Amino acid sequence: MTTMTHETSQRLPHQSERLFLTDGGLETSLVFLEGEDLPLFAAFTLLQNNAGREKLKAYFRPYAELAVKSGSGFILESATWRANPDWAEQLGYSDVALEAANRESIEMLRELAEEYRMVDSPFLISGCIGPRGDGYVVDKQMTADEARHYHARQIQVFAEAGADMVTALTMTNVEEATGIALAALDIDIPSVISFTVETDGRLPSGMPLGDAIQAVDAATGNGPAYYMINCAHPVHFAEVLEAGGNWVKRIGGLRANASQLSHAELEASEELDIGNPQDLAARYRTILDAMPWVRVVGGCCGTDHRHISAISHTCCHGAAA
Template sequence: MLESLLKNHPLILAECAVAERLRRLPGVELHPTLFNTPLIYGPEDARDAMTSIYLEYVETAGHAGLPLLLTAPTWRLDASRIAEAGVPASINTDAVAFLTSLRDHLPPGRVPIAVGALVGPKGDCYRPDLAPDADEAENFHTPQIRELAATPADFLLAQTLPSVDEALGLARAMADTDKPCLISFCTGTDGRVLDGTPLPEAIRRLDDALPRPPAGYFVNCTHPRFLLEAYVPGELDRLVGIQANGSSRDVTALDGAAATEADSVDTWADSMAQLHDRHQVPILGGCCGTSLGHLGALAGIAR
């Protein structure tokens, strides 16, 4: 499904923030290490709030007549974190089932919706110095990736990766499954992966090293302006998506902020439209500091 969407649709929407929006709601408490994932089991009010956020994104895409990518909340759900949290061992599979069931019970005639399964970095997504090397990353991430590959998820997405080495190990594990995969780097104000590697070089390194390269590459937890200032057309041919922060501040400065920070939605959306036009990036969505208004602004690019 993912490959078909990329082939046939020049503009595809991706979800904006979910966990961060839930964090700001009164009465909703996120898990200290698994964030919003345990909410698939309840309490009912919190689960309903999460469902409503996903459905808002579905409705926005439907009104615009645009395909949509949603991702199950499986980010950083490795075996050790699951065991320490005391949640069901099946939580990865259950999280995918939660979202695919939501999608599959929508009324007929909806726009195409692809459901992905997330994988996150082993450590701090803003600390490339703490990231594992490729071999360690492959060994660490393989169990979760194999579990997710056995679910009905349409694709796998490794997200918020601060290091090319860890991305390579993750991509090796994903290449050993039958699911299409996407690799998403966390980039800084200079447009480079946080380990200092220029984004085009990072993409080439993975493409050259893998027997089955990813379907494409993303960036997330960054601002579109940073890429616009760093690269000229033709340098980002394999970049198929961005889930951008609402703020143009350095992502490391935003980490742990007590309140949501965001630039004006119009300014943000204009930069996203420029990235879409100049670098032919088809998938546009949001990350930290984004909400329903941001997705609505992205939907307006098609009009």
């Protein structure tokens, strides 16, 4: 596999004393709050025309303004959670069109970053990688080597387009997460692995969160820059973090759901459960008090700028520069 050198002039969150905000639930916000029709929940389809790109920019603006106002860093996460070959084929995208969409997603975020970033509010651009299959269950199971090959082209396009890092969201199993981390090492771009957990704090594969993090680290030589948890409410994982060992120090970010419902319940729901933004922010604060090395705070399904505003007010006040 071709190795390329990637350089970023900015420190990544785990290298900084600063807190970084990121956005909320992109797809749920667009569908339930903005009335967008996202086929297969694929937000990258909006990149096909100027009107769609402007909708994506409009989505990010309130979050960017929050970061600047609070003096926090900000991570712009590309709208490419579904932009891999399997999902693209279902959506009628050719390989060329898929590559163009992944490239355009980063170029659009670079424009936004230039518009908003300040000395006190550094902006980073992350290429978002989603699971090959479903984000809630383990399907289309791959070996680590298969996942390494499968996700490599998307990661390379992100690097070539100028992303500072790549983030694999809603990972359900160790093998796919390992393959993504190895592909990022091949291409020489920092990676972040974000696992999702069920109501028992275990991955959908059944593996305990700590075991999963340790397994990926062992297989990649501590390849990921850090790990995150996303697409679960803190009530599902807070006790796991409290009881955890040294692996807990590898967790650098949280992107929780607004709702305390299980994945199965959320899948069956026809209405958006936004939960309680203030309660979610308070739970973040409790976790950050116990884990002061966590640097990235944002949201996932059901969260929007109201939740991130509450989290910013509660967690970012007085953050170190």
